Amino acid sequence: MARSFAQLARNAEKEKAAIAVSKEPLEKPPLEIHQLGNLVLRDPSKRVSKVDESIRELARDMLRSMYSAKGIGLAAPQIGIHKQILVIDIDIETPTTPPLILINPEIIASSASLETYEEGCLSIPGVYLDVVRPSTIKLSYRDEMGRPKKMNANGLISRCIQHEMDHLNGVLFVDRVTAKEDLKRELKEHGFRKEDVNSIK
Numbered sequence: 001m002a003r004s005f006a007q008l009a010r011n012a013e014k015e016k017a018a019i020a021v022s023k024e025p026l027e028k029p030p031l032e033i034h035q036l037g038n039l040v041l042r043d044p045s046k047r048v049s050k051v052d053e054s055i056r057e058l059a060r061d062m063l064r065s066m067y068s069a070k071g072i073g074l075a076a077p078q079i080g081i082h083k084q085i086l087v088i089d090i091d092i093e094t095p096t097t098p099p100l101i102l103i104n105p106e107i108i109a110s111s112a113s114l115e116t117y118e119e120g121c122l123s124i125p126g127v128y129l130d131v132v133r134p135s136t137i138k139l140s141y142r143d144e145m146g147r148p149k150k151m152n153a154n155g156l157i158s159r160c161i162q163h164e165m166d167h168l169n170g171v172l173f174v175d176r177v178t179a180k181e182d183l184k185r186e187l188k189e190h191g192f193r194k195e196d197v198n199s200i201k
């Protein structure tokens, strides 16, 4: 039986509501975000074989923790779970815009043109430093309902996806910082050790 447009629209609304949570910061966020120096951040994450309600519940808790920390992206290994799940929302000030949930993301193409952009990370609070990455990417992933999707990204969203995808391979943005003196100073100032950085040559 064919579904009417009204039904399709209702279903789309229901699916969006399936994942959205309040963006208000919580006094007690559900998950602890691990910090630089904790080795859980260095282990690679496994692909999700089935996107079910338990994965969606995990994504909701990740969103609640991310919003509570005023972050725009969070990867599952940051909360000690080694599954390929990312939650992203570059518009945390607008209560109604839906977040982006990326499961098993893969970069299928990236631009030759590079961009320098200042990054920060909820696992390295206070530290902000320039990182060079491709400016645009093409991505395949599964959404929160398990459907295969593709997207092109540029600007802040591209930057955020690349940063979060690094987490799935145990890579942190400080590993990519080329200004070593700035890195040393920033880490020290915020109570982190430079020995916990695995610099990418």
Ligand SMILES: [Zn+2]
Binding pocket: 120, 121, 122, 123, 163, 164, 167
């Ligand atoms: Zn991060």
